Amino acid sequence: MTGSDKADGLPATMSDPELWRRAVDGESEAFGRLFDRHAKAVYNFVFRRVASWSDAEDLTSLVFLHAWRRRTEVVLVNDSALPWLLRTADYVIRNERRRQRFRLATINRQVPATDEPDHADRVAARIDDEREARQLRALLRKLPRHEREIVELCFWTGLDVQSAAVALDVPLGTVKSRLARARKHLRDLSIAVPDDAARAESMENRS
Numbered sequence: 001m002t003g004s005d006k007a008d009g010l011p012a013t014m015s016d017p018e019l020w021r022r023a024v025d026g027e028s029e030a031f032g033r034l035f036d037r038h039a040k041a042v043y044n045f046v047f048r049r050v051a052s053w054s055d056a057e058d059l060t061s062l063v064f065l066h067a068w069r070r071r072t073e074v075v076l077v078n079d080s081a082l083p084w085l086l087r088t089a090d091y092v093i094r095n096e097r098r099r100q101r102f103r104l105a106t107i108n109r110q111v112p113a114t115d116e117p118d119h120a121d122r123v124a125a126r127i128d129d130e131r132e133a134r135q136l137r138a139l140l141r142k143l144p145r146h147e148r149e150i151v152e153l154c155f156w157t158g159l160d161v162q163s164a165a166v167a168l169d170v171p172l173g174t175v176k177s178r179l180a181r182a183r184k185h186l187r188d189l190s191i192a193v194p195d196d197a198a199r200a201e202s203m204e205n206r207s
Contacts, residue, residue, distance in 0.1 A: 016081045023071050031071070035064055038082050042089050045157050049093050059096060063089045075166055083163035086153065090167065147182035154179060 010019070010033055019037075022030035042063055047056035067074070067088050077083045140148045153164040165175045 015079055017076055017079055020071065020074055020076065020081055023068075024074075031064075031068055034081055038085055039064070041082055041157060042085050045086055045152065046089055046093060048152060048156055049089075059089070059092055062092050062096070066092060077163045077166045078160075080163065083159060083166040086157065086159070086167040087169060090149075143182060143185055147178055147185060150175065150178045150182045151186070 010029060014030075014033070016034065016037070019030045019034050023034065039060060043056055043060045046059045046063070047053065050056055050059065063085060067085060070088075074081060074084050140151060143151065149168060150164065153159045153167055154161065159167060161175045161179065162172060164179075165172045168175065
């Protein structure tokens, strides 16, 4: 195996469009490469939405399962599959929340509520991360939902406005106007928003 090839036999420099074309043709190795390339970004996006490591792991798996099943419908932006994957993640999260509400309503009708032990207490690092995520979610809940989505995509995930438009399935002009309003509301709430240079450095440190 050369330095430019992986164990799956695909060149390391193969682009998302070529990998997805092969995935559409049924090459699971190509889809696996796309998973390796984008799973971390999808996972971080999901975690910030649900504030739970274990739920984020499960939902990330569902995102890529859904993406595999609907791989013929993918829309790439700037030759990247990530915006479409994040759009899929948003769909999966919303769908799972509806299912959870239904299950909870069913349980509440059948049995009295009881206090269950929080098994996450066994892992201190995860507790801290989840607590921080919940605090961030509490702050962002002060924003309208459509502005909160922009913050998650453009500030946290690092998408440009064109990619965010695909992820949210809205016109580009709508994303730009929502982003402008979100910036103003964040300033009014005294929430620090990194400038472009700081955000780029943060994204680089995460990679």
